[in-house]
Amino acid sequence: MNRVIHPIEQESFRRLRARLDTSALAPLSRAVVERVIHSAADLDYAADLVLAEPDLVRAHAALHAGAPVVVDVEMVAAGITRRDTVCRLRDAVAGPGLTRSAHAVRLAHEQVGPGAVWVIGCAPTALEELLTLDADPALVIGLPVGFVGAAESKAALRASGLPAVSNVSEKGGSAVAAAALNALLYHPISTEEKP
Template sequence: MNRLVHPIEQESYAILRGQLAARYPDAAGRPPLARAVLERVVHASADLEYAEDLVLPDESVLEQAVAALRADAPVVADVAMVAAGITRRQTLCRITDPRAAELAKETGLTRSAAALRLAAEEAGPGAVYVVGCAPTALFELIERAETYDPLLVLGLPVGFVGAAESKQALRESGLPAVSNVSGKGGSAVAAAALNALLYWEVVA
């Protein structure tokens, strides 16, 4: 079922597309799904600089992710704020699970990394991962990528410690991924990137 788009949202997209075209003329030439992800990230952040900062995979990777999501591929989120921003799907997020705190204490992982480990074990291979807050969760995913076998990683954690580094490591890992170069990002941005794929039939 198509999502109803409010007139304010339609107007907002018209404005951002005009501003993107004026400042970053090449943005309009991106393939359709890549452009949809970029536009929704810009819409969530009001930050046109993502036109240069966002790093997107080949269009075929995004097409495969859309197909997998429509076939109910599991979605794993690192924190509750990311999960809350994903408005069309239930997600696996174990940040509030007492087992995450116990695992963190036992292993020395951060709670976010421990929570991602629990969710990944539940999700199995072929899940879509959305990391918008915790670089340590993204490092956990990268280090255990062979075990977790993600279909797509939307790695957009925010911050000054480890955020840019974790995203660089994600790109160097060769995993199919959406990321960005700077320390910018965050829960709203990461959720928006996934929502662009979930809403694709609305904007296509």
């Protein structure tokens, strides 16, 4: 089913591209960068995001083949418009040395197993916990926000070698994390990716 793009969104992307030339980026990288910038009206994401086209190509194929999508909070899930998600935060409890977000990641991992796409836009502790698990993700969109642990958890994600979308700074959040995933969901399937 083709996505109908509202004229306001079309104009927003036109203005974005008038202010920032993204034409040199590979197709999926461009889609993610532009949609994240669009979601936050923040051109600085162009230099702040860290991503690799081969990771995005594999994740795009996995998503369109039905890989589960796990989110850290319902706010991320609310922003994902074309896919059901798994969020176990309501079932999680905090304990000694364990936040609710970290426990929710454990519960979700038990539910979905390997090959999922993980979208973390709120809790650095969720991202930290994911890195301790043998999740074998198709992709980790790690864009938690905050002054405590956000930049550090994203640096740990990059150091892990997992396929990932992250950013260097402390900024991030549910809207930008959802936007990064939506970019992959909205992008058409190329003939090379079809089974």
